[in-house]
């Protein structure tokens with residue numbers, strides 16, 4: 016197993032120095048993510064999932080501990096780490112067409128390559144099911160279609176590591192399943208490493224190779240569960256698989272028991 020990303024005793028405290036103790040969000044998280052692995056991180060609301068993902072992406076420094084990518088310390092966002100946000104409506108540019116949104120990460124490329132890159136972006140749009148919508152603006156699309164544009168744009172950046180922060184939570188249930196399957200297909204085809212944060216246990220089991228469970232804050236990893244379900248996964252067959260139900264049962268119990276008194280449930 017080649018380790019793509021490694022977190023070593025990562026802690027994060029929020030608050031200004033000298034203003035009380037601050038808020039301890041993450042408390043000594045150690046985690047290795049293998050190359051091409053699909054890792055899900057689940058945990059109760061407010062436990063520090065987004066914080067952990069931002070630190071893993073080099074978007075925020077830890078207060079203590081180390082993040083390493085391919086054996087080198089992460090000090091800022093590494094090249095070809097791509098972050099997919101929950102709020103596609105904020106991450107797309109309203110004044111740019113769908114194709115120009117997808118072209119955005121490639122804008123620094125030399126002029127001579129532009130035509131070829133535009134063609135590549137059209138291919139990504141086809142892959143996410145948006146052929147024919149290249150000239151539309153984001154506000155002319157449904158929420159699910161907008162998130163597909165964001166996924167195509169992530170692909171255009173040719174990610175080595177794709178970090179997904181609850182990317183499907185703003186769309187309806189059916190669209191959510193379609194997008195989950197789409198991300199799985201793309202992951203299988205493009206071979207990137209995926210780290211998904213979600214509060215949805217079913218989603219985590221459906222998608223991931225392993226599920227890391229965070230405790231309530233100050234959060235640590237309470238458990239890592241290997242998802243030994245066959246691939247390719249199918250929205251109907253996989254979810255009816257007895258093993259899926261066992262894993263779901265186990266993770267739901269772990270999460271609900273670990274939520275402290277008065278803390279929000281998952």
Ligand SMILES: Nc1ncnc2c1ncn2[C@@H]1O[C@H](COP(=O)(O)OP(=O)(O)O)[C@@H](O)[C@H]1O
Nearest residue numbers: 029030040058059060061062063064065066067
């Ligand atoms: N930039 C920040 N400044 C201060 N507190 C923060 C900041 N980001 C997150 N927090 C706090 O850290 C805790 C974890 O937040 P977050 O990582 O967003 O949780 P989750 O994604 O699991 O819901 C919360 O109590 C939140 O208020």
Ligand SMILES: [Mg+2]
Nearest residue numbers: 064065066180
């Ligand atoms: Mg969050």
